[in-house]
Amino acid sequence: xxxxxxxxxxxxxxxxxxxxxxxxxxxxxxxxxxxxxxxxxxxxxxxxxxxxxxxxxxxxxxxxxxxxxxxxxxxxxxxxxxxxxxxxxxxxxxxxxxxxxxxxxxxxxxxxxxxxxxxxxxxxxxxxxxxxxxxxxxxxxxxxxxxxxxxxxxxxxxxxxxxxxxxxxxxxxxxxxxxxxxxxxxxxxxxxxxxxxxxxxxxxxxxxxxxxxxxxxxxxxxxxxxxxxxxxxxxxxxxxxxxxxxxxxxxxxxxxxxxxxxxxxxxxxxxxxxxxxxxxxxxxxxxxxxxxxxxxxxxxxxxxxxxxxxxxxxxxxxxxxxxxxxxxxxxxxxxxxxxxxxxxxxxxxxxxxxxxxxxxxxxxxxxxxxxxxxxxxxxxxxxxxxxxxxxxxxxxxxxxxxxxxxxxxxxxxxxxxxxxxxxxxxxxxxxxxxxxxxxxxxxxxxxxxxxxxxxxxxxxxxxxxxxxxxxxxxxxxxxxxxxxxxxxxxxxxxxxxxxxxxxxxxxxxxxxxxxxxxxxxxxxxxxxxxxxxxxxxxxxxxxxxxxxxxxxxxxxxxxxxxxxxxxxxxxxxxxxxxxxxxxxxxxxxxxxxxxxxxxxxxxxxxxxxxxxxxxxxxxxxxxxxxxxxxxxxxxxxxxxxxxxxxxxxxxxxxxxxxxxxxxxxxxxxxxxxxxxxxxxxxxxxxxxxxxxxxxxxxxxxxxxxxxxxxxxxxxxxxxxxxxxxxxxxxxxxxxxxxxxxxxxxxxxxxxxxxxxxxxxxxxxxxxxxxxxxxxxxxxxxxxxxxxxxxxxxxxxxxxxxxxxxxxxxxxxxxxxxxxxxxxxxxxxxxxxxxxxxxxxxxxxxxxxxxxxxxxxxxxxxxxxxxxxxx
RNA sequence: GCGGAUGUGGCGAAAUUGGUAGACGCACUAGACUUAGGAUCUAGCGCCGCGAGGCAUGGGGGUUCGAGUCCCUCCAUCCGCACCA
Numbered sequence: 001x002x003x004x005x006x007x008x009x010x011x012x013x014x015x016x017x018x019x020x021x022x023x024x025x026x027x028x029x030x031x032x033x034x035x036x037x038x039x040x041x042x043x044x045x046x047x048x049x050x051x052x053x054x055x056x057x058x059x060x061x062x063x064x065x066x067x068x069x070x071x072x073x074x075x076x077x078x079x080x081x082x083x084x085x086x087x088x089x090x091x092x093x094x095x096x097x098x099x100x101x102x103x104x105x106x107x108x109x110x111x112x113x114x115x116x117x118x119x120x121x122x123x124x125x126x127x128x129x130x131x132x133x134x135x136x137x138x139x140x141x142x143x144x145x146x147x148x149x150x151x152x153x154x155x156x157x158x159x160x161x162x163x164x165x166x167x168x169x170x171x172x173x174x175x176x177x178x179x180x181x182x183x184x185x186x187x188x189x190x191x192x193x194x195x196x197x198x199x200x201x202x203x204x205x206x207x208x209x210x211x212x213x214x215x216x217x218x219x220x221x222x223x224x225x226x227x228x229x230x231x232x233x234x235x236x237x238x239x240x241x242x243x244x245x246x247x248x249x250x251x252x253x254x255x256x257x258x259x260x261x262x263x264x265x266x267x268x269x270x271x272x273x274x275x276x277x278x279x280x281x282x283x284x285x286x287x288x289x290x291x292x293x294x295x296x297x298x299x300x301x302x303x304x305x306x307x308x309x310x311x312x313x314x315x316x317x318x319x320x321x322x323x324x325x326x327x328x329x330x331x332x333x334x335x336x337x338x339x340x341x342x343x344x345x346x347x348x349x350x351x352x353x354x355x356x357x358x359x360x361x362x363x364x365x366x367x368x369x370x371x372x373x374x375x376x377x378x379x380x381x382x383x384x385x386x387x388x389x390x391x392x393x394x395x396x397x398x399x400x401x402x403x404x405x406x407x408x409x410x411x412x413x414x415x416x417x418x419x420x421x422x423x424x425x426x427x428x429x430x431x432x433x434x435x436x437x438x439x440x441x442x443x444x445x446x447x448x449x450x451x452x453x454x455x456x457x458x459x460x461x462x463x464x465x466x467x468x469x470x471x472x473x474x475x476x477x478x479x480x481x482x483x484x485x486x487x488x489x490x491x492x493x494x495x496x497x498x499x500x501x502x503x504x505x506x507x508x509x510x511x512x513x514x515x516x517x518x519x520x521x522x523x524x525x526x527x528x529x530x531x532x533x534x535x536x537x538x539x540x541x542x543x544x545x546x547x548x549x550x551x552x553x554x555x556x557x558x559x560x561x562x563x564x565x566x567x568x569x570x571x572x573x574x575x576x577x578x579x580x581x582x583x584x585x586x587x588x589x590x591x592x593x594x595x596x597x598x599x600x601x602x603x604x605x606x607x608x609x610x611x612x613x614x615x616x617x618x619x620x621x622x623x624x625x626x627x628x629x630x631x632x633x634x635x636x637x638x639x640x641x642x643x644x645x646x647x648x649x650x651x652x653x654x655x656x657x658x659x660x661x662x663x664x665x666x667x668x669x670x671x672x673x674x675x676x677x678x679x680x681x682x683x684x685x686x687x688x689x690x691x692x693x694x695x696x697x698x699x700x701x702x703x704x705x706x707x708x709x710x711x712x713x714x715x716x717x718x719x720x721x722x723x724x725x726x727x728x729x730x731x732x733x734x735x736x737x738x739x740x741x742x743x744x745x746x747x748x749x750x751x752x753x754x755x756x757x758x759x760x761x762x763x764x765x766x767x768x769x770x771x772x773x774x775x776x777x778x779x780x781x782x783x784x785x786x787x788x789x790x791x792x793x794x795x796x797x798x799x800x801x802x803x804x805x806x807x808x809x810x811x812x813x814x815x816x817x818x819x820x821x822x823x824x825x826x827x828x829x830x831x832x833x834x835x836x837x838x839x840x841x842x843x844x845x846x847x848x849x850x851x852x853x854x855x856x857x858x859x860x861x862x863x864x865x866x867x868x869x870x
Numbered sequence: 871g872c873g874g875a876u877g878u879g880g881c882g883a884a885a886u887u888g889g890u891a892g893a894c895g896c897a898c899u900a901g902a903c904u905u906a907g908g909a910u911c912u913a914g915c916g917c918c919g920c921g922a923g924g925c926a927u928g929g930g931g932g933u934u935c936g937a938g939u940c941c942c943u944c945c946a947u948c949c950g951c952a953c954c955a
Contacts (some may be wrong), residue, residue, distance in 0.1 A: 217919080272874050273952075279951055304955060317955090357953090394955045401882070403953060471954055535934090587950080625876045660908090661897070725895070727883060731876090732948085739882065741908095742895040785886070794884065797894035804894095 003759050004751035010830040013057040014113060019123075023075070027573040031072035033696070035064050035574050037553055039582030039611070040078045040125070044085055045102035050110045050705040050723075050735055051622025055581045057663040057720045058619065058729045059791055060117045062579065064826035065787050067118075068701045068850040072539050073119060074574055078125035079105050080549050084220070084236055085482040088408040090514045096481040097514070101128060111707065116716045116829050118846070119537050122842075124561040127548030128483070136506035136547050136564035137488040139597065140207060142491075142604055148176040150257035155603035156572060161204055175425035177254040178210060179202040198495040206600065209476060209496060213388070214476055216244035221516050222480040223248065226473060227280075227589040230751050249478035249487070249541065253596050257470040258280050259610075260595055265509045270437065270730075276587040282471025286844045288391065289457055289464025291316060293328055294376060300324065300368055303390030303469055306448035308432070309460075310372050312397040312406065312418040316379045316474050317361065320344040330365025330381065337381060344383040347441035359384075359410040371463050372454075373440050382407060390469050393700030397428065402428045433729035463580060467843075475593065477544060478481045482514045482523035484542030490532045496539065499532070506538065508815050549590050550597040553577055553612055572605055580613035581729075583621065591616070620732035624697035624704065627659040627690040628652065629669065636675075639682040645838040654690055655702040657709070661738055664688040693733040705735055717828035724792040724827065747798050747831055749807055750824065754817050754835055761838045763814045773857040775805045776816050781853050787826075799824055814839065819851035 017023065036059050041052065056077075065077040086097035086104075105126065112119070125132050144154045151174040164173060169185035184192075192200065202208045214223040219239035225248070230234045252258075261281050264274045271716040293300060300316055318325060320341045329337045331468035340362040361382030368379055384403055385394050398408035398415040405428035408415050415424055420434040425502065432447035441457065442450045458464035478487075484551045486506045488499040499506055509527035524530070524540040531537055543616075551565070558570035597611040629638050630649035640648055642664070658668035666688055670677045681688050697704050710719045722743040727733055756762040779802035783795045799820075804817075818839055825832035825845045836845035 277875060277948060281953065282951095284954070302955080306955080352953090382953095384955090386954065389954045391955095396955085401955065403955075469954080683919085690886080722895095725882085733882075735883070736896090739896040745910095746895090789886065791886085793882095797884075800894055867892095 004748045006717060006747075006830070007712075009834045010114075010116065010711075010716050013830045013833045014116060015119075016833075017116075017844075018113075020844075021122070023120050024193055024844055025072060025074055025120050026123055027570060029573075031070060033074065033574055033578075034063075034066045034071035035074040035294050035557075035577045036066070036579045037556070037577045037581070038077065039580070040080050040549070040552060040585065041239055042080045042083050043101060043108045045089065045100065045104055046699070047104075047107050048257045048707055049622075050707050050710065051697060053112075053115055053707060053719075054723050054729065055583075055619040056112070056117060056615075057115065058722050058790075059579070059581050059672045061720075061724065061792060061826040062787065062790075064118055064829065065850070067846060068822060069825070070849065070850060074556065075120060076123040076125075076555070076559070077112065077117070077121070078123075078552060079108070079127070080373040080545070080552075081105065081126045081128040081549060082484045082543075082649050083545050084481070084483070085699065089102050090483070094513075097129065113708065114711055114716060115720065118829070123556050125552055125555050125559055127485075127552065130507050131562070132552075133485040133548065136485050136543065136551070137499075137504050138565060139551060140543070140547075141488055141501075143251065143600060144205050144496075144498060145209040146600070146604065147510060148206060148252065149176045150176060150255075153259070155600050156404065157205060157604075158201060160204060162201070163494070164779070170652050175204055176252060178208075180713065191434075198497075206255065207249060209247055209249055211247050211396050212474075213243050214248055214478065215241045216246070223476055223478065225476050225589075227592075233441070240436060248476050249539075249591075251475040251477050251596070253475045253593070254470060254472055255594050256599055257283065257472050258468075259599055260592065263599070263611055265535065265596065266734045267611050267616070270584070270618050271585045273584060273591065273616065275619065276584075277592055280472060280588040280592065282469075284469050284471075286467055287458060288467040289371070289395075289458050289465055291370065291395070293324075293379070294367040294369060296328060296366075298327065298451070300393050301391045301464075302393045302395045303467060304395055306397065306400060307454040308436070308442065309397040309400045309418050310370070310395070310454055311436075311442065312416045313370055313377055313395045314398060314414045314416055315377050315396045316368050317360060317382045317385050317394045317396050317404075317407070318364075318379065319385040319387040319392040320381055320383055322381070322392050325364065325381055329368035332648075333365035335361060337364060340381060344381075347383070348724065359406050359712060361411065363411075365832045371461060378413070380411070382408075388473070389471065392810045399424050399431040400428055400430050402430070405426065411680060418442075428726055466643055468663075477547070478539075479539035479544050480516065480522040482508075485547055486524065486542055486543065487539035489534040489539040491539070492536050497536075503532075508542075519810065524631050530719075533805065546590055550594045551601070553580075553594070554601075554607060564633065565606075576609045577613040578615065580616045581619055582616075584618040600780055601845055611686060612624075617730060619729045622697065623732065623734045624695050624701055625656070625666075625734040626693045626701045626703040626737050627654040627656050627662070628688055628690075628693055629654045629664060631679075633673075636679045637682065638676070638679055638688070640684040640687070642684045642689045643682055643744065644691070651691065651693070653702045656705060656737075659690050660691050663681065664690050668839040692734075697735065699743075703735075705737060710737070710740070714740060714744045715747075715830070717831050718747055721747070721796050721827050722828060725796040727793055729790065729792060742800075743796070746796075746803060747828060749803050750799075750820075750828075751831065751835075753803065753806060753812055754838065763812050763817050763839065768811065768813045768816050769809075770857060772806065772809060772811050772813065772816050775809075775859050776812075776819060777853050777855075778802070780819065780851055783823055784850075784853070792827075796827065797868060799827070821845065822848045822851055 038056050038059050063073050066073050081101050086101050089095065089100055090097045117381050127133060145158045147161050149156045149159050149427060157518055162563045166258040167186055169189055170183055178806050190309045198348060215229045217239050220234060224241060229241050230243055233239060234241055244633065252686060261278060261283055264277060280595055284305050287307040288301055288303050290299040318721050325337065325341060332427050364379045365382060365854045366379045367376045370377055385392065396404040396407065398404040416438055418436055418439050418572055419423060420437050423427045432495045436445050436450055442453060445453060455466050469513055485671055486508055488504055488506045489496045509530045511523055511526040513526060516522060522540045554566050557574040558566035561567050594612060598607065599610055599870045601607045601808050602610045628651040631638050633648040635652055639649065652665060655672050658672060695701050695703065718740065722740045725743055779798045786795045821832050821835045822845060827862060833845050
């Protein structure tokens with residue numbers, strides 16, 4: 001058997017690729033472009049585990065394949081290097097996050113290098129590098145200097161808005177703005193002080209400061225965005241999160257809600273991701289209308305998607321936070337209402353969510369008039385009404401809505417059916433079938449007729465109109481942290497101003513500690529003498545993790561440009577990402593924000609595409625597969641997996657590195673757990689078998705499989721192929737090293753094809769037989785179509801079959817081996833490069849062309865079906 | 871509760887549009903070569919059956935000459951959202 005010395009081969013070619021800069025790419029008008037992108041990693045201290053490279057391997061294979069197919073391939077890598085873990089480590093140890101981050105990046109790069117990836121490292125980006133965040137700050141400036149024109153349905157320069165204010169105030173303005181924006185005339189605008197004008201403009205800018213209710217995490221000392229909160233706890237660290245009002249930088253993503261929704265129909269993304277984004281955006285079409293409060297000037301405005309059921313309204317419900325509550329509550333009800341409101345408002349998010357089913361509420365004593373039938377309906381307060389959605393008030397129709405129904409039953413309020421055949425004996429009936437009854441002007445109409453008729457009525461009377469509501473909220477953009485991008489913002493007369501372009505980047509200052517100040521300001525408050533030249537104070541919060549990742553894919557196109565975030569020529573050539581690969585956990589975070597920023601940059605004419613990634617694939621998560629040994633309770637004895645039923649046992653985690661094919665190395669186990677050194681082991685069939693559990697890969701579960709170890713044992717080529725062989729990239733699965741030998745064997749066979757018994761390279765120039773050609777072209781052709789549909793696991797199988805068959809024929813003919821090596825090179829680039837050079841080529845196999853397939857060898861024997869089809 | 875996805879041997883999985891189910895690999899069994907082998911090679915390996923043969927793609931039903939694939943229904947698992955009016 002010839003020796004396949006992967007260690008030497010891989011080292012040699014990795015060095016060569018780096019030195020010769022084989023993977024550097026430039027714009028080339030003569031070739032079609034292909035931009036393939038991985039979600040760049042956060043460089044954590046733990047390094048890569050075996051799950052991380054899964055996506056990188058897949059994209060690398062496709063990148064190499066596309067190169068062979070004649071594409072000019074952009075395949076970059078970088079680091080999302082601002083983030084919380086480095087900061088927390090800094091708090092604990094005093095080490096500057098920049099230092100630990102640099103060390104982690106170094107380690108990541110070594111690991112990536114050892115896998116043989118074909119990245120163009122000359123385009124590397126790091127979000128924490130001033131030369132990168134200079135442009136993040138620059139984009140922030142563009143957002144600050146823009147507003148959203150709802151008529152043109154695009155962002156425009158804030159200067160246009162100011163010009164209109166001067167001319168005619170804001171009466172005619174069609175723009176997205178804060179809800180509390182007062183109307184003013186041109187004269188009133190001119191009469192405002194500069195600071196007041198600035199405060200008014202903030203209500204329109206696409207990034208703005210406003211007093212908002214935020215997710216405050218006391219343990220982390222910062223606010224979190226909605227997508228960083230899960231079930232009332234922080235996504236990172238799992239600390240409790242509470243609601244708190246504070247002035248915050250926000251991004252007016254709501255202005256783009258509709259376009260973010262409709263844009264989904266133009267891109268080839270996984271349906272689950274699109275669906276999650278749709279839900280997150282939460283568009284609902286309905287109507288808003290006023291109910292007059294009896295005895296008051298005030299009206300209650302409600303939002304409803306079922307205006308057809310207006311005659312079924314038997315009460316109104318306000319959110320406990322509503323400002324009207326105090327005003328309209330009668331003397332009799334006051335004590336009860338106050339008690340309920342303070343209870344409801346002080347309840348934590350967590351409690352509120354866990355008690356969803358519980359019906360609570362209180363009557364205010366006041367009544368409102370249903371404008372359709374002039375009937376009096378009682379006004380209640382209930383915490384199932386959310387202050388933040390719609391108008392914070394609901395017209396309750398117990399016959400058609402289950403929550404209203406439960407509420408009505410609980411408090412014995414009337415229930416009025418509005419469709420014939422409605423059955424409300426057990427629960428509300430939300431169906432819209434049949435004709436309307438008890439419904440005044442809508443009687444006898446069908447659902448589809450009732451809606452327009454009702455809206456018509458609202459508009460005639462001037463008490464309401466059609467309305468579209470979105471669930472998505474503006475994104476909080478400021479974080480009370482150190483390790484993030486500083487804002488290009490300083491304060492003068494209490495209003496924010498921007499630094500000029502030539503003052504960028506506004507670099508992160510040094511601080512003595514990475515903690516908030518004694519007065520509760522963010523860590524940047526500790527920076528000494530950190531002001532503008534004129535002595536104005538800078539913004540002390542920093543940008544969130546998603547700032548840099550919202551546009552990094554454009555930076556790769558022209559990563560070293562010092563004049564622009566990317567030059568026009570590069571942007572026009574590379575346009576957008578052809579294939580983006582990453583985890584689905586970013587569905588409503590990064591993957592939404594980055595679409596938002598792209599649309600904004602498009603509106604302002606900075607980029608030529610409205611969606612930055614045409615196709616997205618989610619790679620599945622690799623879970624850990626823990627090995628368990630079963631200890632008999634109360635005894636120092638372990639039993640093999642199959643015998644554990646005979647005892648009461650406790651499962652003990654075993655380091656997966658001392659288990660092979662579920663068989664435990666008992667001696668190693670005794671070293672691993674010193675308390676088991678003199679334990680007894682009950683075996684089955686002479687071996688001790690372990691059980692397994694699927695869990696998250698983590699150190700504490702001893703189930704982390706490190707790619708470095710596997711590369712050391714089998715080589716990078718084997719690991720690459722094995723990770724692909726494991727199954728479809730989209731599928732989540734537990735890591736299992738159990739089949740890796742098969743792939744390793746395959747590569748050794750491939751090596752042996754071109755070597756004689758004495759390990760000397762040997763191929764012959766003989767003409768291949770038809771059978772040999774058929775084996776070759778079958779594999780190449782199948783691989784082509786499988787790679788095109790991203791079925792990389794079956795490609796590996798194809799080549800295994802080919803090599804097995806060629807081995808059986810003892811085929812070592814150049815005309816077969818050479819194309820085969822090209823075909824395999826995307827998967828196993830090192831061994832392919834070695835063989836390629838042994839075959840006498842002086843250039844890299846990267847520069848080869850995918851072999852043309854000679855179809856005449858592929859003619860199949862036809863198969864007759866028992867019955868023919870007409 | 872709503873939405874989405876997935877169910878195929880002991881295991882990871884194939885089967886692109888309805889056309890010979892289980893390719894390929896792991897594990898397992900037997901054999902060969904070996905001082906030895908955790909190397910290599912050969913053969914076997916869905917289930918029942920000595921066999922011919924029968925039964926099999928989560929369960930049940932349907933369309934079809936033909937269904938893992940299409941339709942209906944039920945079940946299980948995973949993921950996302952969760953009082954959104």
